[in-house]
Amino acid sequence: RGARLPLLRQPVPTSICAGGVDPIDRPVEYIPSRERTNDDPRWMFTGVLNGQFESTRNDGSKHGTSTKVDQQWLSGFFDWGSWQEVLGSWAMGAIAGRARLGGIPCGVITPETRVSVCRVPADPANPASEAQSINQAGQVWYPDSAYKTAQVIADFAREELPLFVFANWRGFSGGLKDMYDQVLKFGAMIVEELITYPCPVFVYLPPHAELRGGAWVVIDPAINPDHMELFCTPDTCRGGVLEPEGTVEIKYRFKDLVAAMDRLDDECKQLVSEVKATTTTSPQQFVDVKDLKDQLKQRHEQLMPSYQQAAHQFADLHDTPGRLTARGLVSACVEWRSSRAFFFALLARRLLEQEAVKCSQLAKNP
Structure with missing residues (x-):
């Protein structure tokens, strides 16, 4: 206890490393992916044969690969076999x-x-x-x-x-x-x-x-x-107390999205200005204002999915590695x-x- 840590460089099979010892400056070849949800987290440390995990094709079907190219060793973060x-x-x-x-x-x-x-x-x-x-x-x-x-x-x-x-x-x-x-x-x-x-x-x-x-x-x-x-x-990594969806629910609610639509969308701007300019002194004008508000509501409903997606993306930008470094x-x-x-x-x-x-x-x- 209190002494230096014991250093041990154990030999590596020549099929994995020609030098016989796991080099320090080698790249980490195994890369975790969101598409392969069944990957074992231990593969980050130990490495894995490329044919051990299943890759997902564009059509959504999973298949195992067994060719010589796919059966290559993907090295992990730590020394081989340790x-x-x-x-x-x-x-x-x-x-x-x-x-x-x-x-x-x-x-x-x-x-x-x-x-x-x-x-x-x-x-x-x-x-x-x-x-x-x-x-x-x-x-x-x-x-x-x-x-x-x-x-x-x-x-x-x-x-x-x-x-x-x-x-x-x-x-x-x-x-x-x-x-x-x-x-x-x-x-x-x-x-x-x-x-x-x-x-x-x-x-x-x-x-x-x-x-x-x-x-x-x-x-x-x-x-x-x-x-x-x-x-x-x-x-690719993200860090923050709240996820983007939670941040939007708190900081960018429905009324804020509607205000953004009225500020940015030309059609919404025109409808809002017409509603403000129209008086309701007569029954016909009251009907006209109601029609304008219905058109504005329909426009809001049409734009809401796009604006919600943009809001989630905007909130996600606050959790990126660049933002974490800047803070x-x-x-x-x-x-x-x-x-x-x-x-x-x-x-x-x-x-x-x-x-x-x-x-x-x-x-x-x-």
């Missing part, structure tokens, strides 16, 4: 394990993006109880997965391992049963463990990842600025393909800085 999962059969909504980056051992945490099943056995002391199988959505912290996350962070802290968090959470589960199961308590435990984490913590948003709701608050680097840093991939919420945007070399250099530097701080403290207080 991934070791921990607590794999418990709280499968969170994935945790240990791996090596350039020979440096690290702790790894990421969410399960697919639907997982939580099996609750029957209580032997209660004859009326039955076994339950509860489906849990991906990218969500449930009480068991939040507790698992806090537990493995505490374990990695005792082992003094650098921590990589591949963030892709949309928040915490908010059901009444989840509240009774202390989801807020376990979320607070995650914050407590990260606040006191003694080693570098890198929070990274991989391609097509989202960081929303309470998950943003839990792993915000501001809770431990000396050790935590947040990075994201350009273009100073992320340290940098890192390309996924070159992320391995970037994080190895950054990790090596942070570990040397940490060792220098320890040496200076020992020299000051021998």
